[in-house]
Amino acid sequence: MYKVLVIEDDAMIGDMVSMYLGEEGFQVIRHENGRDGLQAAGHFNPDIILLDLMLPDMDGLELCEQVRETSKVPIMIVSMKNKVIERVNALAVGADDYMCKPFSMHEMSARVHALIRRSKLYQTNHSQVKRPSVVAVSNTAVLLAEQAYESIVSLDQETRSMWVRGELIDTTYSEFEIMKCFVKNPGRVFSREDLLQTVRGFDSFVTDRAIDVHIANLRKKIEENPKEPKRIRTVWGVGYKFVL
Structure with a gap:
């Protein structure tokens, strides 16, 4: 069972994403702030992180950068920000994908599957x-x-x-x-x-x-x-x- 860490302070979106992915067989945990999310990234050992940019206690880009210093886990940004510069900044600090709210749950799930599949293939190849x-x-x-x-x-x-x-x-x-x-x-x-x-x-x-x-x-x-x-x-x- 693949594990998903959702770091999202919007209760409605967070619950919808967690429920949808849970029904698809993922083990999902959600945190509403960056501090708790960062700690979970270390001990939960997720296969992918879904990260909101606007968190109550820290900037999502800063959190993404901190995670990337110690982990290669796929990170998908989920944000209301839809300007090209926001996507570019996310890429620059190590994000792997970017979805703008509102989004299709079906597309979100497909992207999660694709990122995990690519990550596992990459890990397998590099171990050999x-x-x-x-x-x-x-x-x-x-x-x-x-x-x-x-x-x-x-x-x-x-x-x-x-x-x-x-x-x-x-x-x-x-x-x-x-x-x-x-x-x-x-x-x-x-x-x-x-x-x-x-x-x-x-x-x-x-x-x-x-x-x-x-x-x-x-x-x-x-x-x-x-x-x-x-x-x-x-x-x-x-x-x-x-x-x-």
């Missing part, structure tokens, strides 16, 4: 992954930089794993898809629209600004100095390119 011992190009792996070991960036498509300088680095689904485009086409300039098409269907945050956030996150993961990127470079007025 081993450090690559060779540099090769095949249907299941794209490995680059055969020379200096410290410059190796490798992607294993079968396990959806990224290695940077020999270290296994966690990526989101969209980050991996973007990096796969770069790795397969070094030197090619991708517009934001190109990259949007790459992640569309997997990412709820499909905006130009979201692509910039994904790029910023990837730079933090692969660049020695993200403020002066040497691998993922900006092509002003066009988009981005990956340089070996």
Whole structure:
């Protein structure tokens, strides 16, 4: 039985979500403030967190950021705020999905199932992954930089794993898809629209600004100095390119 933590101070919405997911076989607990929700995230060990942004005692984005410091649990924001910047800010601090109130319970349930399924697949693949011992190009792996070991960036498509300088680095689904485009086409300039098409269907945050956030996150993961990127470079007025 999968466990769902709902952090929502609106009693009507909280009860509806808890009842609906409970009837679908989930074990659900709900808290009405951030402090109690944060504690529950530690001891309840949920498979997913549904988080309201406007809580009585703390900002939901702050709570999301704190959870993400110690856990990879999927986090879905549920909020009245519907501006693009709110979605982008949620993505930047580690949220995986965003639903605006009011919403369909059926769609909410479908997204919960999808996020848990993706998370479990990711965990399974990473528990099986081993450090690559060779540099090769095949249907299941794209490995680059055969020379200096410290410059190796490798992607294993079968396990959806990224290695940077020999270290296994966690990526989101969209980050991996973007990096796969770069790795397969070094030197090619991708517009934001190109990259949007790459992640569309997997990412709820499909905006130009979201692509910039994904790029910023990837730079933090692969660049020695993200403020002066040497691998993922900006092509002003066009988009981005990956340089070996």
